[in-house]
Amino acid sequence: MSEFENLLIQYQSRASQHLEEILPLDNSVLSLAMRYSVLNGGKRLRPILVYLVGEIGEASEESLNTLAAAIELIHCYSLIHDDLPSMDNDDLRRGKPTTHKKFDEATAILAGDALQPLAFELLSDINDVDHRKLSIIKSVASACGHLGMVGGQIKDIHSDNVRDITSLDAMHFQKTGRLIQTSIETAGILSGLEAKEVELLKEYGSKIGLAFQIQDDIIDIESPSSISGKDQGSDEEQDKITYPSLAGLKESKLRAQDLAKEGKEILQLISKNTDNLSSLADYIVSRKT
Amino acid sequence: MSEFENLLIQYQSRASQHLEEILPLDNSVLSLAMRYSVLNGGKRLRPILVYLVGEIGEASEESLNTLAAAIELIHCYSLIHDDLPSMDNDDLRRGKPTTHKKFDEATAILAGDALQPLAFELLSDINDVDHRKLSIIKSVASACGHLGMVGGQIKDIHSDNVRDITSLDAMHFQKTGRLIQTSIETAGILSGLEAKEVELLKEYGSKIGLAFQIQDDIIDIESPSSISGKDQGSDEEQDKITYPSLAGLKESKLRAQDLAKEGKEILQLISKNTDNLSSLADYIVSRKT
Numbered sequence: 001m002s003e004f005e006n007l008l009i010q011y012q013s014r015a016s017q018h019l020e021e022i023l024p025l026d027n028s029v030l031s032l033a034m035r036y037s038v039l040n041g042g043k044r045l046r047p048i049l050v051y052l053v054g055e056i057g058e059a060s061e062e063s064l065n066t067l068a069a070a071i072e073l074i075h076c077y078s079l080i081h082d083d084l085p086s087m088d089n090d091d092l093r094r095g096k097p098t099t100h101k102k103f104d105e106a107t108a109i110l111a112g113d114a115l116q117p118l119a120f121e122l123l124s125d126i127n128d129v130d131h132r133k134l135s136i137i138k139s140v141a142s143a144c145g146h147l148g149m150v151g152g153q154i155k156d157i158h159s160d161n162v163r164d165i166t167s168l169d170a171m172h173f174q175k176t177g178r179l180i181q182t183s184i185e186t187a188g189i190l191s192g193l194e195a196k197e198v199e200l201l202k203e204y205g206s207k208i209g210l211a212f213q214i215q216d217d218i219i220d221i222e223s224p225s226s227i228s229g230k231d232q233g234s235d236e237e238q239d240k241i242t243y244p245s246l247a248g249l250k251e252s253k254l255r256a257q258d259l260a261k262e263g264k265e266i267l268q269l270i271s272k273n274t275d276n277l278s279s280l281a282d283y284i285v286s287r288k289t
Numbered sequence: 290m291s292e293f294e295n296l297l298i299q300y301q302s303r304a305s306q307h308l309e310e311i312l313p314l315d316n317s318v319l320s321l322a323m324r325y326s327v328l329n330g331g332k333r334l335r336p337i338l339v340y341l342v343g344e345i346g347e348a349s350e351e352s353l354n355t356l357a358a359a360i361e362l363i364h365c366y367s368l369i370h371d372d373l374p375s376m377d378n379d380d381l382r383r384g385k386p387t388t389h390k391k392f393d394e395a396t397a398i399l400a401g402d403a404l405q406p407l408a409f410e411l412l413s414d415i416n417d418v419d420h421r422k423l424s425i426i427k428s429v430a431s432a433c434g435h436l437g438m439v440g441g442q443i444k445d446i447h448s449d450n451v452r453d454i455t456s457l458d459a460m461h462f463q464k465t466g467r468l469i470q471t472s473i474e475t476a477g478i479l480s481g482l483e484a485k486e487v488e489l490l491k492e493y494g495s496k497i498g499l500a501f502q503i504q505d506d507i508i509d510i511e512s513p514s515s516i517s518g519k520d521q522g523s524d525e526e527q528d529k530i531t532y533p534s535l536a537g538l539k540e541s542k543l544r545a546q547d548l549a550k551e552g553k554e555i556l557q558l559i560s561k562n563t564d565n566l567s568s569l570a571d572y573i574v575s576r577k578t
Contacts, residue, residue: 106373151403
């Protein structure tokens, strides 16, 4: 295993450990569902991005942990709701029953509904100066709203208007790209990076966010559920428009590689050590799960 | 119509007008569902509380409008989700089809999911000093999370543990009382009231919040849907534990009256003109819808 992969595992477990600490511990069905949905061995891409950006700036470990956890809570809530019968109707997530399968539909909806404000409560409590906390809250709120994540999700499920690569890109940028970009942006704000550097990192974020999504579509076709932890071919089964369905598998792989390369080129414009962010771009398009 | 009722109507339309302005205007199904769910002639109790508390302190009209709108968005999202088939399965809300009936279930879930972050985005943008904005965000986030509104809702739908007045009170305090209390608390913070005054107003809020809920249960039994805008007797149909089902209708009415009286007595301890808040307590337990 490479040094970088070791670092990713270290950051994954740092994120999971902090999530474990901040989630409610009581035995109510709501708290159990919240913990089940969050502490399920996720990839923790967004926390990893927060930590990697944190490396190149100056933020306390504690504040990065809080930011990483808050953003991951938002991501996890979105997965719970995406999996619901009225949306993607998925039974498996990361190899385990989805939250509505393990509990019930109402509990799953409410677990998601409770993770979201917990994220904002955490953000309001970050150990940082007030105006930066407010910028972070605004960025996260905007990224997960009707112009961001939720707006992308509704386009995904009512996908009649998604017919070509341009509209597919736009949908994915909203659905996953915005929150990925925000993870990077807010970590940059928290780390005291210059506005110009934050802008470049956001551009990098939009490239790797899209690359990540294309790779997800590729994994859905190529990886059996024993490896991916999802139902294999579930996109095709649901007649979802994906990169491979529009452009073919080979072309999709090339596009993901190109996006990773473009992301890495943007990093060259930042006069700090961005080697790990560069390795992440490669990792994103080579992963099998 | 009394002068106070005129004021309520004026505040209702002020709140609705501001909501109209801040909701997205495009014709996407998500934006249409958000507008449909919010601009539906609601009672605007929480905005009214914000405005009434604002009257006794010093806050700009603009900042009160933003706070009122943000809290109402949270309330409206919770109604959309409460009405879902997997929860209360209600077809009517304020005399019109519920959001999942008018659109579909996925759209309803997502409209709720989009209203919540819009509320936090608004709060991060209130025209006020940073530390007060952060206190407000924290208070709202906490009130609508697993220890507040969402925690109360899950107790309501899995109501096996709600068997007596004490546990019913606790459930309702979480489900509706917390957000009502927060409307008052955050308006107090925004208006620069003293901490002691805010504490008294919170106590008043917990009394009238509970009174409001009991009155809701009474309305469910007594008012035909043509007046209440809801399915008459829907609580009984769903075997819901309510105040009338536990204590009887007569006793429930007495309790609501007592709570309103207690709320008014607390107001006497505040050395400012709280006449309108006092009138609101009376209004809450006399309303038929």
